[in-house]
Amino acid sequence: MAEVDESNKPLFAGLSDVSISEDIPVEGEISVPVNSQNPDDEFSTLDEPVKDTILRDLRAVGKKFVHVMYPKKSSALLRDWDLWGPLLLCVTLALMLQGGSADSKDDGNPQFAEVFVIIWFGSIVITLNSKLLGGTISFFQSLCVLGYCILPLTVAMLLCRLLLMMTPEKANNAFELIGFILRVVVVTASFSWSTYASTAFLADSQPANRKALVVYPIFLFYFVIGWMILTFATSS
Amino acid sequence: MANPDFHLQFQDFESDEGLLGSSREVTEVSIDDPVGKSQKQRRVPGGAAQDEDTDSLGNDDTTQLLSGQKKSAPFWTFAYYQTFFDIDTYQVKDRILGSMLPWPGKNFVRLYIRSNPDLYGPFWICATLVFAIAISGNMSSFLSHQGSPNHTYVPDFGKVTIAATTIYSYAWLVPLALWGFLTWRNNKVMNAVSYSFLEIVCVYGYSLFIYIPAVVLWIIPSEGLRWCSIMVALCLSGSVLVMTFWPAIRDDQPRIAIAMILSLMALHTLLAVGCKVYFFSSGSSINHVVTQTEVIETADPTRAH
Numbered sequence: 001m002a003e004v005d006e007s008n009k010p011l012f013a014g015l016s017d018v019s020i021s022e023d024i025p026v027e028g029e030i031s032v033p034v035n036s037q038n039p040d041d042e043f044s045t046l047d048e049p050v051k052d053t054i055l056r057d058l059r060a061v062g063k064k065f066v067h068v069m070y071p072k073k074s075s076a077l078l079r080d081w082d083l084w085g086p087l088l089l090c091v092t093l094a095l096m097l098q099g100g101s102a103d104s105k106d107d108g109n110p111q112f113a114e115v116f117v118i119i120w121f122g123s124i125v126i127t128l129n130s131k132l133l134g135g136t137i138s139f140f141q142s143l144c145v146l147g148y149c150i151l152p153l154t155v156a157m158l159l160c161r162l163l164l165m166m167t168p169e170k171a172n173n174a175f176e177l178i179g180f181i182l183r184v185v186v187v188t189a190s191f192s193w194s195t196y197a198s199t200a201f202l203a204d205s206q207p208a209n210r211k212a213l214v215v216y217p218i219f220l221f222y223f224v225i226g227w228m229i230l231t232f233a234t235s236s
Numbered sequence: 237m238a239n240p241d242f243h244l245q246f247q248d249f250e251s252d253e254g255l256l257g258s259s260r261e262v263t264e265v266s267i268d269d270p271v272g273k274s275q276k277q278r279r280v281p282g283g284a285a286q287d288e289d290t291d292s293l294g295n296d297d298t299t300q301l302l303s304g305q306k307k308s309a310p311f312w313t314f315a316y317y318q319t320f321f322d323i324d325t326y327q328v329k330d331r332i333l334g335s336m337l338p339w340p341g342k343n344f345v346r347l348y349i350r351s352n353p354d355l356y357g358p359f360w361i362c363a364t365l366v367f368a369i370a371i372s373g374n375m376s377s378f379l380s381h382q383g384s385p386n387h388t389y390v391p392d393f394g395k396v397t398i399a400a401t402t403i404y405s406y407a408w409l410v411p412l413a414l415w416g417f418l419t420w421r422n423n424k425v426m427n428a429v430s431y432s433f434l435e436i437v438c439v440y441g442y443s444l445f446i447y448i449p450a451v452v453l454w455i456i457p458s459e460g461l462r463w464c465s466i467m468v469a470l471c472l473s474g475s476v477l478v479m480t481f482w483p484a485i486r487d488d489q490p491r492i493a494i495a496m497i498l499s500l501m502a503l504h505t506l507l508a509v510g511c512k513v514y515f516f517s518s519g520s521s522i523n524h525v526v527t528q529t530e531v532i533e534t535a536d537p538t539r540a541h
Contacts, residue, residue, distance in 0.1 A: 110393040131314070132321035133356070212325045217360060224367050231374060231391035 061085040068151045071197035078201060081140050086147020090119045093154045093225075096161060097232055110228055118224065123147060126217045130206065133213055137205040146218070149198035153222065156190035157229045159183075164233075183230060191226035195219050320434070323354040331357055335442035338475040344442075345435050345480055353434040358441020361448070362403050368448050369403070370395040372455045373515035379457050395515060406507050407444060411436040414481070417496065421488055429483045439480050443473040447508065454516050462516065466508050474504050 061084055094115035110118075123146040127139055135142075160183050167179050199215050206214050309315040327348075334348045373395050415433040422430055431439075450469040454462050478497055485493040 110391075114393060129321070129356070129360075132318050133323075134318065134321075209324045209326070213323070213328060213356060217363075220360070220364060220367065227367075227371055228391075228393075233391065 057082075057084060061088070064148050065151055068148050068197050071200040078137065078141050078145065081138075081144035083140070083144060083147065086123075086144060086150070089147060089150045089154050090116060093119070093150060093157055093229075096154075096157050097228060115228065118228075119147075119150065122221045122224075126221055129217055130202065130214045133210050134207055135202075135205045135214065137202065142202060145198055145201045146221070149194045149201075149222075150225065152190035152193040152197070153187075153225050153229060156186045156226075157232070159186050160229055160232060187226050187230045191222050194222045194226075198222075320353070320355040322352065323356055327354075328357055331438075331442050332361075332445050335439075335476055336446050336472055338472060338479060340479075343480055343483060344439055344476050345431060349435055349438055353432070353438035355434070355437070355441075358407060358437055358444075361441050361445050362407050365444055365448055365451065366396065366399045366403050368451045369399040369511055369515055372451050373399075375455045376457060376516050379455070399511075399515070402507070402511070403444070406503075407440055408437065410503055411440045414500070418484055421485065421492070425488050427484055427487045431481075431484055439477065443477055443504075446473045447511075450508075451511070454512065462512060466512060470505055470508055474501050477501075477504065 060080075060082065064082075064085055094112045097110055097115050098112050123143055126146060127142040130137065130142060131139065163179055163183055163186075167175065195215075195218060198218050202218070203211050203215060309319075331348045334342075334344055370393075374391055377392070411433065415431070415436050418427075418431065418436075421427065446469045450465040453465045456462075477500055481500065482493075482497065485496055
């Protein structure tokens with residue numbers, strides 16, 4: 001290596017001689033692209049109160065909730081993903097689906113772990129499926145969208161529990177039937193809302209001749225979650 | 237069950253001297269030699285064969301058509317698995333229809349899969365079938381208990397787990413066993429057709445599709461309708477399976493060939509009948525037995541008195 005350096009030196013020396021000997025004023029402006037400093041940049045997070053940090057994250061999550069509720073093909077959900085919202089929704093849904101007591105044997109409601117695994121494993125499989133089919137969306141963006149789009153179903157679960165609580169213990173059949181029909185309507189509406197919202201966000205990243213292949217697993221995923229919500233029964 | 241149409245096609249390939257070597261190799265490519273695949277079937281984007289393969293330009297097109305492999309990558313990369321999902325919507329539709337409509341003399345693998353086996357269909361058909369079984373099993377038990385006043389309906393989530401275990405192990409283990417058997421027989425007796433493991437998985441996955449509408453029909457609490465739909469589904473998908481695998485075993489000893497086909501049908505029947513018995517009538521039949529014994533017990537003292 002040393003020999004190579006030595007053999008190169010005269011070459012560079014000659015070059016520098018040439019450039020300097022011409023007596024050209026070596027001046028110029030080096031323009032370094034400097035980012036314009038935003039006042040509300042991430043720069044100042046070190047000395048801000050913890051409350052502000054948490055509130056800022058919560059506000060970002062809330063903004064994405066609004067995007068799910070009004071799916072307008074905007075890419076805000078895709079641009080900066082986070083998994084806080086999906087975690088929050090998933091835990092809420094699983095806790096509400098838990099039913100009364102975890103120990104009772106005849107309680108066939110899905111356990112917390114089962115709901116948790118179905119939601120996360122399901123969205124991972126759907127994401128892998130869309131990647132394998134040639135989708136251009138990144139892994140965590142897809143997870144984020146699928147997780148946030150559970151929001152309508154979580155709302156439906158809340159409504160269903162309220163409906164079940166309002167139904168008296170020994171209600172007559174007609175009352176029960178009306179309650180059941182109401183729950184079917186709520187769950188169907190939220191299921192189609194979830195599917196529509198996630199399709200609006202995800203379908204554009206696919207080749208046109210494979211859209212149906214990507215949308216079908218999403219449909220199945222939300223359908224199964226909707227079924228778990230619909231058949232939820234409080235153990236007496 | 238002899239398949240003259242298919243046989244004739246193969247003869248056609250054999251008569252073509254230039255293709256003999258390459259097509260022979262290509263049809264026997266199986267999943268477990270990705271290295272061999274990468275050497276033989278690399279596709280150059282321009283369409284001309286520029287690698288060390290000896291294929292001429294004209295041959296290359298035919299080889300591509302026969303092999304159907306677009307590209308190959310080592311198995312640890314993501315692109316390798318993308319080749320199993322390289323499928324369009326219309327192809328999936330065609331394969332599903334082909335798995336339901338047996339046509340005498342048509343080979344499902346050669347007609348629809350053409351050595352481009354996908355895993356999309358088998359995976360999602362199995363997933364759909366699992367949830368269809370669990371959901372309609374729950375609904376049928378709900379309907380059968382609806383009349384009884386002191387029964388509160390509770391969903392049985394455990395059915396999902398059991399159905400998933402059954403369906404996925406059927407869809408993977410039976411093809412694995414079949415593939416092993418066919419490979420073993422191929423060593424002893426040279427068969428005209430040999431299938432790769434993925435092709436067998438693909439055939440089995442698509443052949444399960446017909447059970448999805450059948451399972452949805454089972455919600456209706458009528459035993460006659462259930463058995464009827466089982467028979468229809470079994471005949472349709474079973475005959476597709478038999479017609480697909482018969483050419484692969486035809487040249488073997490007749491005793492072994494018939495035994496293999498019979499065991500294929502027996503396993504297929506076992507799956508359908510097992511699902512029907514376990515998920516759709518166990519609750520009601522147990523209840524039936526219980527009420528009968530109760531009736532007997534309550535009847536006995538009165539008789540004694």
